[in-house]
Amino acid sequence: MPGICRRKIQGAVFNVIYIPRKRLEQQLKNGQLDGPILGVNPLWFNDKHETKYLWTAPIYNDIDDFVSLKTSPFEFKDITSLYNKSFAGVSGLYYVDLNELVARDKLDRVDTIGDQQVLTIVEKGWVDLGVISRSTYNYLLKHKKIDNNFHLSTIPHESFERRVLIPQDQKVWHEFLQPILLRLPHDPKWQKILSQY
Incomplete structure (x- = not known):
């Protein structure tokens, strides 16, 4: 962070x-x-x-991943796969391409105060997916601060x-x-x- x-x-x-x-x-x-x-x-x-x-x-080097629930996994294929979806991100952060989709009303955004809250909102099913850095995700998982019930898209948001x-x-x-x-x-x-x- x-x-x-x-x-x-x-x-x-x-x-x-x-x-x-x-x-x-x-x-x-x-x-x-x-x-x-x-x-x-x-x-x-x-x-x-x-x-x-x-x-x-x-x-x-780090990666921003698209994260969703294993029970309803999201796989990013191209920009159109985000149309009519909702995502959670950290308030004030700029997300390449996603901010532009939000501005064009192609994607809904819900802001949180931090990465762990992104995962909480995804877990509660309030959004289709979230964006979180892989280093943060791996750290939270390794230290058992989150459950292993999330799916990471094969194609990430960005490196x-x-x-x-x-x-x-x-x-x-x-x-x-x-x-x-x-x-x-x-x-x-x-x-x-x-x-x-």
Whole structure:
């Protein structure tokens, strides 16, 4: 889940805090963001060409899955397979193609406060499907925070890199984090952490 990392560059203490997407957008717009945003992607911040913000190397690769109940499984084939369906997503998050279908009244969206609530709404049958990151889904399943009664579509919603967004006026963060993140793919400790998800 995206969060802001606050740290004194010369110090050794990091504070990771959750900020709702709307508040995060407001802080970015007003130049009030105090630190980098972890686990996000340029497309989610309308920065496809990576010119609005500074971006680090990937932290890791992730997938957003279409999740439904095993008793009424949804399989994504193409965009039309979503027509006249309802999906649960996290409030404030941008879902590639899905937001556009909602705007065209081809798909209904129900917003929640988090990924676990997406699964709750799907489980209660209030929507046809939800969208949740595979890393979060696997973590919740592994730690028995959800039951194994969900179906993941063979074709996922999207694959993406989780990266770090840094405001342009905070280059010191980029200079500090980029070398660390470039080493991550070869770091056995980091690979062990990823295996937990």
